[in-house]
Amino acid sequence: MRIRIVDAxxxxxxxxxxxxxxxxxxxxxxxxxxxxALEVNHAETAFTHRLPEGxxxxxxxxxxxPTTEVAMCGHAxxxxxxxxxxxxxxxxxxxxxxxxxxxxxxxxxxxxITLDFPTAPLTAVEVPDGVAGALGAEPRTAYDxxxxxxxxxxxxxxxxxVRGLAPDHKALAAYSARGIIATARAEDPARGxxxxxxxxxxxxxxxxxxxxxxxxxxxxPYWSERLxxxxxxxxxxxxxxxxxxxxxxxxxxxxxxxxxxxxxxxLLAR
Numbered sequence: 375m376r377i378r379i380v381d382a383x384x385x386x387x388x389x390x391x392x393x394x395x396x397x398x399x400x401x402x403x404x405x406x407x408x409x410x411a412l413e414v415n416h417a418e419t420a421f422t423h424r425l426p427e428g429x430x431x432x433x434x435x436x437x438x439x440p441t442t443e444v445a446m447c448g449h450a451x452x453x454x455x456x457x458x459x460x461x462x463x464x465x466x467x468x469x470x471x472x473x474x475x476x477x478x479x480x481x482x483x484x485x486x487i488t489l490d491f492p493t494a495p496l497t498a499v500e501v502p503d504g505v506a507g508a509l510g511a512e513p514r515t516a517y518d519x520x521x522x523x524x525x526x527x528x529x530x531x532x533x534x535x536v537r538g539l540a541p542d543h544k545a546l547a548a549y550s551a552r553g554i555i556a557t558a559r560a561e562d563p564a565r566g567x568x569x570x571x572x573x574x575x576x577x578x579x580x581x582x583x584x585x586x587x588x589x590x591x592x593x594x595p596y597w598s599e600r601l602x603x604x605x606x607x608x609x610x611x612x613x614x615x616x617x618x619x620x621x622x623x624x625x626x627x628x629x630x631x632x633x634x635x636x637x638x639x640x641l642l643a644r
Contacts (some may be wrong), residue, residue, distance in 0.1 A: 375644070379416070379637035380453035383585040383616035387636045390616035391585040393450040394419035395457045396641065401436065404443070410641070411438035417580050420450035422458075422470070431471035432464065441579035444552075446474040446522050448489060448587010448618075448629055455479035455487050456633035474522055489629040493622065494592035495520040496527070508545035509554065511535050519592040524551035525573075527592055533561040533570045537611050547576040555589045557596070560609070567609035567617060569597045585616030591627045594620035 377396050384390025394414035400423050401407065411419040422435045435454060437447035451470065458464035459481050467480040478490040497518045505528070506512045513528035526549055530536050536558045546554050553575030560567050571593055573586040583589075590608055598604050604622040609615065621628035 375641045377414075377639060377641040378457055378635050379414070380456055380633050380635050382449035382452040382456070382633045383587070383610075383618055383631035384614075384634060385632040387634050389614050390631075390633070391449040391583065391614065392416045392636070393447075393453040395450070395453050396421050397457065397461075397463060398423040401434065407436065407438055408443070410643075412440045413643075415440050417583050418444065418447045418450040420447070420454045422454050424463075425471065429471075431469040431476050433458070433468060433470050435470040435472050435477075439578045439580060444578060445524075446472070446491070446588045446591075448491065448590065449585055451477060451479060451489055452487050452587060452629075452631055452633050455481065455489075457635065459487075460635065486630055486632050489587060491588070491591050491627050491629060492522065493595055493625050493627045494523045494588075496592060496595055499526075501528070502526075502549050504545075505549050505554075507542075508549070509541045509556065510539050511556070517592070517596065518550075519555075521551075523588055523592055525553055525555050525575075525589060525592065526550040527555045527557060527596060529596075530556055530558045533558050533611075536570050536572055539572060541574055543574060543576045543581045546574050550577070552577055553580075553583075555586075555592065557593060559597075559600075566607060568601060568603075568606040569593065570609050570611045572611055582612055584612040584614040585610040585618065585631075587618060587629050587631075590618045590620050590629055594622045594627045598622040
């Protein structure tokens with residue numbers, strides 16, 4: 375069984391967010407899927423298999439962190455679409471049946487892939503008591519992102535503050551179902567991005583996610599409203615870093631990025 379490690383939301387190896395990708399004939403038992411994800415030990419491992427022709431989707435897709443299955447994952451979806459395209463397993467747009475509905479990935483001639491995801495509903499909430507201490511910075515605003523994403527978006531004072539965060543990950547776990555999205559406006563948009571973010575997900579076994587597609591379904595509406603433009607570019611300022619081009623289309627958000635396969639081998643354990 376072939377297994378691949380793909381760096382997503384980057385055009386070069388050893389950057390962006392790595393994901394494991396396995397193309398299967400069918401989904402085996404959940405315990406096996408979880409063990410493989412733990413063995414891969416990246417933020418997510420994607421498992422996919424082809425569906426019968428004539429349905430609403432082409433492939434079934436599931437995502438697992440090292441500790442749990444998640445309802446939505448952008449970078450592992452991008453990685454899966456990249457593998458399907460580069461191996462010839464699927465040509466053109468691909469429709470994935472997932473826990474978040476049918477998600478479409480459309481490749482471009484230059485190799486970039488655009489994901490069509492549901493826009494996260496944002497609800498303004500009070501900044502929780504104690505979150506500033508756990509995060510290491512005082513938020514300006516706080517927004518809940520709804521059940522699919524399950525995060526708390528916190529806008530901070532500036533890009534420098536976001537980049538300098540050194541949070542208490544254990545303490546952050548108390549403030550949302552999945553984690554915290556810390557964000558700020560870009561200091562200099564001439565550098566090629568409009569806003570920055572960092573994502574901390576201790577509740578699903580990921581202290582800091584390198585580049586988070588699903589988080590940008592919340593960041594896109596948040597920053598599009600403030601900056602007055604539907605199409606933006608976000609930089610996730612983790613140590614690996616990566617760019618996500620966002621396009622707000624009402625209740626859908628387009629996420630565009632590139633991907634690179636860095637490892638390919640055989641999974642021997644069944």
